[in-house]
Amino acid sequence: MDAFAMGDYGAYVWSCYALAAIVVIVSEWRARVRHKRVYRDIEVRIKALEDH
Amino acid sequence: MDTQREIPGIFAGMLAVIRRDLLLAWKRPGDMLNPLFFFAMVSTLFPLGTGPSAEQLEFSGPGVLWVAALLAMMVSLNTLFLQDHEDGSLDQLLVSPQPLPALALGKTIAHWITSGLPLVLVTPIVAVAYRMTVDVIGVLLLTLALGTVSLSLLGAVGAALTVGLHRATALLSLLILPLAMPILIVGAGAVSLAASGEGLSGGVFFLAAYAIGALSLAPFATAAALRISNE
Amino acid sequence: MWKFLHQLASPPHFYRLSIKFIPWLMLPAVVLIGYGFYGGLILAPPDYQQGDAFRIIYIHVPSAYLSMMAYMVMAIAGGIGLIWRMKLQHAVAAAVAPIGAAFTFLALATGSIWGRPMWGTWWEWGDPRMMSELILLFLYFGYMALRAAIDDTAKADKASAVLALVGAVNVPIIHFSVEWWNSLHQGQTVMKGAMDPEMLYPLLATIVGFTFLFGAMLLRRIRTEVLFRERRTRWVKEMILSEEGDK
Numbered sequence: 001m002d003a004f005a006m007g008d009y010g011a012y013v014w015s016c017y018a019l020a021a022i023v024v025i026v027s028e029w030r031a032r033v034r035h036k037r038v039y040r041d042i043e044v045r046i047k048a049l050e051d052h
Numbered sequence: 053m054d055t056q057r058e059i060p061g062i063f064a065g066m067l068a069v070i071r072r073d074l075l076l077a078w079k080r081p082g083d084m085l086n087p088l089f090f091f092a093m094v095s096t097l098f099p100l101g102t103g104p105s106a107e108q109l110e111f112s113g114p115g116v117l118w119v120a121a122l123l124a125m126m127v128s129l130n131t132l133f134l135q136d137h138e139d140g141s142l143d144q145l146l147v148s149p150q151p152l153p154a155l156a157l158g159k160t161i162a163h164w165i166t167s168g169l170p171l172v173l174v175t176p177i178v179a180v181a182y183r184m185t186v187d188v189i190g191v192l193l194l195t196l197a198l199g200t201v202s203l204s205l206l207g208a209v210g211a212a213l214t215v216g217l218h219r220a221t222a223l224l225s226l227l228i229l230p231l232a233m234p235i236l237i238v239g240a241g242a243v244s245l246a247a248s249g250e251g252l253s254g255g256v257f258f259l260a261a262y263a264i265g266a267l268s269l270a271p272f273a274t275a276a277a278l279r280i281s282n283e
Numbered sequence: 284m285w286k287f288l289h290q291l292a293s294p295p296h297f298y299r300l301s302i303k304f305i306p307w308l309m310l311p312a313v314v315l316i317g318y319g320f321y322g323g324l325i326l327a328p329p330d331y332q333q334g335d336a337f338r339i340i341y342i343h344v345p346s347a348y349l350s351m352m353a354y355m356v357m358a359i360a361g362g363i364g365l366i367w368r369m370k371l372q373h374a375v376a377a378a379v380a381p382i383g384a385a386f387t388f389l390a391l392a393t394g395s396i397w398g399r400p401m402w403g404t405w406w407e408w409g410d411p412r413m414m415s416e417l418i419l420l421f422l423y424f425g426y427m428a429l430r431a432a433i434d435d436t437a438k439a440d441k442a443s444a445v446l447a448l449v450g451a452v453n454v455p456i457i458h459f460s461v462e463w464w465n466s467l468h469q470g471q472t473v474m475k476g477a478m479d480p481e482m483l484y485p486l487l488a489t490i491v492g493f494t495f496l497f498g499a500m501l502l503r504r505i506r507t508e509v510l511f512r513e514r515r516t517r518w519v520k521e522m523i524l525s526e527e528g529d530k
Contacts, residue, residue, distance in 0.1 A: 009336040012400055016393040017320075020342045023389050027382065028500060035507040042514045043523050050524070209449055213442050217432045226428055227446060230421040231453050234460035241464045258460070273449055280441040 065150030069158030070165075076135070077166040083131055084166050087124040088174055094120035095178045106183060113182035114192065114243035120178075121171055121196055122203065122236055126225055128167035129207035132159065133215040133278070142215070146282055152275035160208045160271065168200030184247070191246035191256070195239040198259040205263075205270035206231050212277035235262065292371055294509050295518040301502050308499035315492025322485030330482070339397040341486060345493035346390035347412070350419055351454070353383030353497070357426070358451035361444030371505075373440035374512060376447065377430065378504035382497065384423035390416050411461040418457050422450045436512065 060068065077084055098116045102108055136142040145155050172193055179189045210227040214220040242255030291297055323341040330337040357379045364372035394413050395405050407413060426443055433439035478486070513519050 009334055009400055012336055012396050013338050016339045016342045016396050019392055019396075020346070020389055023385050024496065024500075027385050028503070031500065031504050031507065035503065035510070038507055038511045038514070039523070042510070042519060045514075046520050046523055206449075209445070213429060213446060214432070219432070223425075223428055223432055226421070227425040230418045230425060230457070231449065233418050234453070234457050237460045237464045255463070258463070262456070269452070273445055277442065277445050280438060280445065283438070 059149050062150055062154045065148065066154045066158035066161075069145070069155050070162045073159060073162030074165065077162070083128075084170060087128040087167050088170055090127050091120045091124035091171060091174065092178065094123055095181075099182075109182045110184075110247065113179070113184055114188075114247060115240045117175065117179060117182065117192065118196070118199075118236055118240040118243065121175070121200065122232055124171055125167060125200055125203045125207065126228060126232075128163070129204075129211050129228065130221050130224060132163050132208060132211040134211075134220075137215045137282075142278070142282060146278065152278065153271040156208060156212070156274040156278065157267075157271040160204050160274070163208065164201055164204040168197070168204055171200060172197050187251070188243065188246045191252060192243045194256060195242050195259055198256070198263045199235045199239045201263045202235050202259070202266045203228075203232060205266040208274045209270055209277055212274045212281060215278075215281050235259065238262075292369060294371055294374075294513050294516075295522075297371055298506055298509050298513075298522075301506055305499050305502050308495050308502065312492050312495035312499060315488045315495065317492075319485040319487075319489030319492055322488065323482070327479070327481045327485060333401060336397065336400050337482070339393055340482075341489045343390060343393040343397060344486060345490045346386045346393060347416060348490055349493060349497050350383055350387035350390050350416065352494070353379050353386060354419060354422070354447075354451065354454065356501075357383060358447040361440075361447040365441055365444040365448075370512065371509065373444070374508040375501075375505055376444065377440070378508045379501055380423060380427050380430070382500055382504065384420065384427065386497070387416055387420045387423060391420060409465045411458060411465050414461040415454075415458045419454065422454075426450070 095117060098112065098120075099109060102112065133142060136145065145159075146152065148155060175193060175196060176189055179192055184192065207224075207228055210224050210231075213227065214224045217223060238255045238258050242253050242259070245251075245253045245255065291300065319341055324338055327338075329335050357376045360372045360375040360379070363369055364376060391413065394416065398407055398410075398413075399405050426446055429446055430439045430443045433442055510519065
């Protein structure tokens with residue numbers, strides 16, 4: 001548990017690592033969501049055109 | 053019959069642009085006074101906010117005056133290409149046979165004459181109110197003169213990029229401010245040094261070098277930006 | 284080899300090939316970051332001056348490094364796109380901006396958090412590196428704001444490329460000027476000093492590891508950007524019609 005406490009600096013150190021994880025995860029998640037949305041929008045439009 | 057007139061050269065073109073802008077500014081003095089009023093207002097607000105004690109004034113003077121000058125320049129930059137964009141003269145500039153960077157430089161020079169120079173001339177009055185001594189004011193004027201030149205040059209690039217855009221004013225400020233920070237930092241720093249008795253310092257050389265660098269590069273960037281925004 | 288690179292510059296080829304690269308970037312990223320964190324958090328002994336707080340360095344330094352590298356990528360890609368008119372480069376520039384801004388924010392936040400136990404304040408105006416990072420964040424915001432304000436994609440590409448280049452020239456100037464100012468006002472000194480190998484090697488590992496991660500994140504975003512820009516082309520249409528349920 002000493003490793004966890006980081007000699008009183010625990011809150012500071014771990015909040016930084018947590019922040020990094022959050023930034024990377026949120027960034028990746030948003031990127032994937034956007035990609036899916038773009039792909040789906042194009043797909044819908046192309047399918048709609050094909051059906052004519 | 054000599055129907056072919058010689059096309060004016062680079063300098064002639066640049067001078068023509070400068071002369072036109074100065075004439076226009078002369079006819080609408082409001083545009084010139086706006087930044088000056090802004091400068092005076094900001095310089096007045098600070099002591100009202102922080103208290104008028106002598107130490108406070110002497111301490112904050114260089115920084116406050118520099119920030120006020122920077123903001124005043126930002127206010128004036130919005131109109132650099134706006135009028136020309138609206139009345140079609142910008143298109144004329146774009147198709148002129150003279151090199152666009154030269155014409156862009158002409159506009160920038162005219163802008164400095166109508167915005168930067170008046171600022172520098174008005175500053176001593178305000179500086180005295182901030183209890184600055186003559187030698188410090190000298191350094192202040194020198195740094196401001198160099199700094200406003202750089203700001204006009206850099207600001208022209210920003211103005212060219214944002215001309216005609218929705219909410220161009222706020223966008224222009226956002227674009228220019230990070231670039232203006234080194235000028236502010238060094239300029240105010242140099243004046244602070246002078247105030248604490250160090251006299252002329254390396255900061256002035258930095259500002260001069262920056263101005264020269266901007267002078268040689270910014271017109272080309274401005275010209276490129278003008279072409280991009282108006283194609 | 285040249286043909287491969289040449290092909291890579293074409294959007295459809297890039298799109299098809301890049302999906303394969305991503306796992307090859309993520310793997311080294313995970314390994315290196317994993318080793319770096321293990322070495323930095325568990326193996327390395329506490330610092331003489333800073334105790335365990337120095338371990339923030341394994342997040343802070345890679346973030347700061349990436350924030351600058353991303354800006355260079357943005358400026359260079361924009362420049363290449365502007366001068367050689369390569370569509371893909373503009374897509375790269377557009378894609379890297381939010382990532383760069385994210386890492387800049389991370390560098391600032393971790394720097395601030397690190398500063399609290401070290402200097403006693405959440406923010407130190409005199410620190411050259413933090414000021415440079417802050418200004419860099421504004422540069423990113425300006426870039427993204429300019430892109431957002433221009434509707435026409437090609438115009439936005441070129442305008443933001445000019446802006447990125449002007450900013451890139453200014454970044455070293457900004458850093459230098461803040462350092463000069465800091466030396467005047469005798470600001471607090473930054474975390475300096477020689478490093479133990481036990482601290483250094485994990486740090487290098489995290490820097491390289493995060494760079495691989497950055498590459499993977501970037502590739503993903505470039506793909507989306509390319510897909511969006513090319514949405515009306517034939518190759519996109521054929522690809523979508525021939526693939527059902529792909530990402």
